[in-house]
Amino acid sequence: MYTPEMLGLIKTVEQTRERRLKESFPRLTAEEKANILRSYHPDYMEGSMRPVRVGPNAGEKMPHAHVDLLESRSMVDVDGLSLDTIDYDVDVLVIGGGGAGTAAALLAAEGGADVLLATKLRHGDANTMMAEGGIQAADKENDSPAIHYLDAMGGGGFTNIPELVRALVTDAPLCIQWLESLGCMFSKDPDGTMNSIHGGGTSRKRMHFAHDYTGAEIMRTLRDEARNRGIKVVEFSPAVELLTDDHGQCAGAVLYNLETGQYQVVRAKTVIIATGGSGRLHINDSPTTNHYGATADGLVIAYRAGARLIFLDATQFHPTGVAFPEQIVGQLVTEKVRGLGAQLVNIDGEQFIYPLETRDAVSSAIIRECRERRKGISVPSGYGVWLDSPMIEIIHGKGTIEKELPAMFRQYIRFGINMAEMPIIVYPTLHYQNGGVLINENAESEVPNLYVAGEASGGVHGRNRLMGNSLLDIIVFGRRAGKNAAEKAKTVKLGKLTLDHTKRFNEELKKQGLGQRVAPILLPDYRGKISG
Amino acid sequence: MTGETKMVSIYIMGKQYEVPRGVTIMKAMEFAGYRFIRGCGCRGGFCGACGTVYRTPGNFRLKVGLACATMVEEGMHLTQIPFYPANRAAYDLQALKPTLGTLLQHYPEVTRCLGCNQCTRICPQGLSVMDYIAAAQRGDIEKTAHQSFDCIMCGLCASRCPAEIVQYNVGILARRLYARHLVPPAQHLAKRVEEIKAGKFDDELNRLMRMDKEELQKLYDARDIEQ
Ligand SMILES: Cc1cc2nc3c(=O)[nH]c(=O)nc-3n(C[C@H](O)[C@H](O)[C@H](O)COP(=O)(O)OP(=O)(O)OC[C@H]3O[C@@H](n4cnc5c(N)ncnc54)[C@H](O)[C@@H]3O)c2cc1C
Ligand code: SF4
Numbered sequence: 001m002y003t004p005e006m007l008g009l010i011k012t013v014e015q016t017r018e019r020r021l022k023e024s025f026p027r028l029t030a031e032e033k034a035n036i037l038r039s040y041h042p043d044y045m046e047g048s049m050r051p052v053r054v055g056p057n058a059g060e061k062m063p064h065a066h067v068d069l070l071e072s073r074s075m076v077d078v079d080g081l082s083l084d085t086i087d088y089d090v091d092v093l094v095i096g097g098g099g100a101g102t103a104a105a106l107l108a109a110e111g112g113a114d115v116l117l118a119t120k121l122r123h124g125d126a127n128t129m130m131a132e133g134g135i136q137a138a139d140k141e142n143d144s145p146a147i148h149y150l151d152a153m154g155g156g157g158f159t160n161i162p163e164l165v166r167a168l169v170t171d172a173p174l175c176i177q178w179l180e181s182l183g184c185m186f187s188k189d190p191d192g193t194m195n196s197i198h199g200g201g202t203s204r205k206r207m208h209f210a211h212d213y214t215g216a217e218i219m220r221t222l223r224d225e226a227r228n229r230g231i232k233v234v235e236f237s238p239a240v241e242l243l244t245d246d247h248g249q250c251a252g253a254v255l256y257n258l259e260t261g262q263y264q265v266v267r268a269k270t271v272i273i274a275t276g277g278s279g280r281l282h283i284n285d286s287p288t289t290n291h292y293g294a295t296a297d298g299l300v301i302a303y304r305a306g307a308r309l310i311f312l313d314a315t316q317f318h319p320t321g322v323a324f325p326e327q328i329v330g331q332l333v334t335e336k337v338r339g340l341g342a343q344l345v346n347i348d349g350e351q352f353i354y355p356l357e358t359r360d361a362v363s364s365a366i367i368r369e370c371r372e373r374r375k376g377i378s379v380p381s382g383y384g385v386w387l388d389s390p391m392i393e394i395i396h397g398k399g400t401i402e403k404e405l406p407a408m409f410r411q412y413i414r415f416g417i418n419m420a421e422m423p424i425i426v427y428p429t430l431h432y433q434n435g436g437v438l439i440n441e442n443a444e445s446e447v448p449n450l451y452v453a454g455e456a457s458g459g460v461h462g463r464n465r466l467m468g469n470s471l472l473d474i475i476v477f478g479r480r481a482g483k484n485a486a487e488k489a490k491t492v493k494l495g496k497l498t499l500d501h502t503k504r505f506n507e508e509l510k511k512q513g514l515g516q517r518v519a520p521i522l523l524p525d526y527r528g529k530i531s532g
Numbered sequence: 533m534t535g536e537t538k539m540v541s542i543y544i545m546g547k548q549y550e551v552p553r554g555v556t557i558m559k560a561m562e563f564a565g566y567r568f569i570r571g572c573g574c575r576g577g578f579c580g581a582c583g584t585v586y587r588t589p590g591n592f593r594l595k596v597g598l599a600c601a602t603m604v605e606e607g608m609h610l611t612q613i614p615f616y617p618a619n620r621a622a623y624d625l626q627a628l629k630p631t632l633g634t635l636l637q638h639y640p641e642v643t644r645c646l647g648c649n650q651c652t653r654i655c656p657q658g659l660s661v662m663d664y665i666a667a668a669q670r671g672d673i674e675k676t677a678h679q680s681f682d683c684i685m686c687g688l689c690a691s692r693c694p695a696e697i698v699q700y701n702v703g704i705l706a707r708r709l710y711a712r713h714l715v716p717p718a719q720h721l722a723k724r725v726e727e728i729k730a731g732k733f734d735d736e737l738n739r740l741m742r743m744d745k746e747e748l749q750k751l752y753d754a755r756d757i758e759q
């Protein structure tokens with residue numbers, strides 16, 4: 001429940017609402033956008049990054065949290081672990097049970113492969129489950145894959161890898177149709193036409209959704225299908241190291257049973273990393289929207305095996321994280337709230353940014369409003385700005401929020417805040433790993449037989465991802481990874497299993513005086529704290 | 533937490549701990565020194581991993597909630613529940629018919645519903661679980677689909693059901709049947725897929741792919757935005 005001071009401030013928001021309903025705030029010019037990013041985006045903050053000293057990206061700057069992990073030693077005792085006893089022997093090993101991993105497993109099984117899916121928590125405990133807003137696909141008359149391409153490139157600051165973006169936008173309608181055929185319950189008109197709205201940075205209304213449970217709906221559908229097809233899944237068994245063979249190709253992984261502490265050896269002809277992102281590293285001490293297992297494990301193990309990373313210096317802060325109430329600070333307020341017409345306003349009830357700029361720009365504008373212009377609202381964790389949610393009800397009719405944003409509504413009403421009647425307070429929160437393991441359009445990494453898909457991969461979104469392109473990317477590249485890995489597995493001849501790459505990496509660390517820490521960390525540690 | 537933090541006393545699996553007031557059960561347990569392996573996923577009410585049973589002083593009633601979305605209360609006794617083993621039918625969705633017969637063939641136990649409403653009372657999402665099971669009993673797949681839509685499959689309803697119905701599995705079968713077999717497929721989508729397969733957009737995409745940053749930026753800045 002709001003404090004009396006906050007309730008007082010809400011009056012200002014209400015008084016300016018009438019005026020703001022008619023007013024449209026101008027969009028940033030390219031130059032203004034570049035300036036605001038440079039001055040306020042956390043990526044450009046002095047001292048937030050350092051160069052990594054070992055491995056394929058040596059010399060490149062990344063956030064400290066990532067460098068710490070990449071400069072850590074293996075948790076596996078490489079000389080002590082016997083690779084002679086093989087616990088699972090499969091064609092395709094999928095690491096990670098989110099959307100990308102499950103899509104990959106389904107396609108690999110369809111391609112005739114014997115598939116094992118190993119995942120850290122339960123199958124589906126993943127960022128995919130939490131995605132609310134939507135998934136993009138250019139499938140309406142006034143839209144085209146080319147326009148989608150342009151939006152994605154512009155959103156990414158034109159740094160995206162063109163081949164990956166082409167794959168993304170051309171597979172998009174196909175992937176939505178695949179989900180539709182699997183019985184994924186998208187929000188539709190009675191005649192089957194899919195509902196669609198804008199997201200930040202889109203020039204067409206191409207965001208499809210399933211109320212505001214889009215990711216949950218996709219995830220539970222894929223998981224249900226994987227269960228129907230009898231795909232083998234081991235839960236609570238994160239991969240902690242890849243295996244290579246004596247020809248230097250990827251050949252499986254070492255799993256760690258979180259409950260018994262035992263290691264298991266998986267031999268696989270091809271491996272797909274789909275371990276998702278890294279929000280739980282709390283870069284810059286930021287709160288995060290991410291699920292409990294988002295700790296960049298896939299990057300760590302792929303890096304040791306020789307895979308190159310890209311754009312890890314570009315971190316996505318979602319402009320609208322919860323800033324109040326304290327209990328849910330950092331959690332997401334989906335972009336769909338702005339998509340439906342809610343405006344961002346400062347303490348004086350003024351707009352200060354076009355609501356549907358790209359995320360990096362909106363985040364920077366909020367930070368400027370609070371830090372430099374001192375027009376933020378004070379909250380226990382710092383400050384925030386208003387997101388005038390009741391406008392949605394005025395524009396689209398009473399009851400729209402409960403109908404279109406049930407998850408959001410529920411998130412706030414649990415704490416006595418009715419967002420249909422009162423604005424909410426938001427501030428940027430750590431949301432998405434823009435970069436990851438470099439892949440090509442076949443979802444191949446630079447390590448033979450190692451595929452990567454979803455948030456763990458990098459390149460497709462450039463330095464900034466648009467809303468709705470990630471749920472899309474996990475399906476597009478998850479499917480491509482699964483299909484290609486199954487196909488490739490048919491011709492792979494494996495040699496002797498080794499952990500030689502890990503040995504070499506450990507030695508390199510030692511030479512540099514590094515490797516005091518152990519990674520992957522698997523789970524964040526909040527013992528004795530109130531955080532996360 | 534800023535300022536002076538007020539503490540409350542809670543019992544986690546029988547042991548007493550002092551934890552800050554006004555935090556979620558999940559954060560309180562971490563503050564008390566627990567590190568979750570099970571029972572924690574999204575931390576935001578989406579994944580259903582964190583079902584918790586608790587009792588508050590002076591009340592005989594067992595309460596249930598999500599640890600990530602329920603606040604601690606003075607004197608609360610709590611324990612986390614493991615995910616319930618539950619019956620789940622396997623099926624080939626494409627071959628199924630969206631009928632009462634299909635629902636009953638896969639989950640015959642829905643006919644045994646006693647109407648006790650335990651499921652509705654316990655659902656942390658506030659769903660009318662009994663009603664969607666009643667709809668399923670009548671073969672009203674559309675209603676079952678819509679009424680169960682916000683289910684996070686936490687399993688709490690099934691843990692209390694005297695008829696041993698697995699409501700959330702009935703729900704997802706209904707949703708998939710509905711979306712696959714009762715809702716018309718999107719025509720615009722089918723059309724676009726055909727166009728893509730025919731290569732309609734290839735030339736334009738190839739042209740864009742060859743452009744350098746400046747050219748693309750110009751096009752980007754000039755693009756019209758649908759209102
Ligand atoms: C709150 C929130 C809202 C979002 N909203 C949207 C949206 O509206 N639209 C959109 O397009 N995108 C959205 N995103 C982004 C999008 O949901 C994610 O980027 C995407 O779902 C990632 O999918 P993934 O399969 O790559 O990873 P995940 O879904 O995170 O899955 C990764 C899986 O790997 C497992 N794992 C991790 N480490 C290991 C290991 N060592 N061994 C084995 N398994 C491991 C994890 O437990 C998990 O199961 C949102 C993200 C969040 C957090
Ligand atoms: S219907 Fe059952 S499984 Fe679904 S959210 Fe409610 S209690 Fe949990």
Ligand code: SF4
Pocket residue numbers: 644645646647648649650651652661662665689692693694695696697699
């Ligand atoms: S708990 Fe079981 S028996 Fe009782 S109303 Fe719900 S479904 Fe029916």
Ligand code: FES
Pocket residue numbers: 571572573574575576577578579580581582598599600601
């Ligand atoms: S941790 Fe996901 S619902 Fe509580």
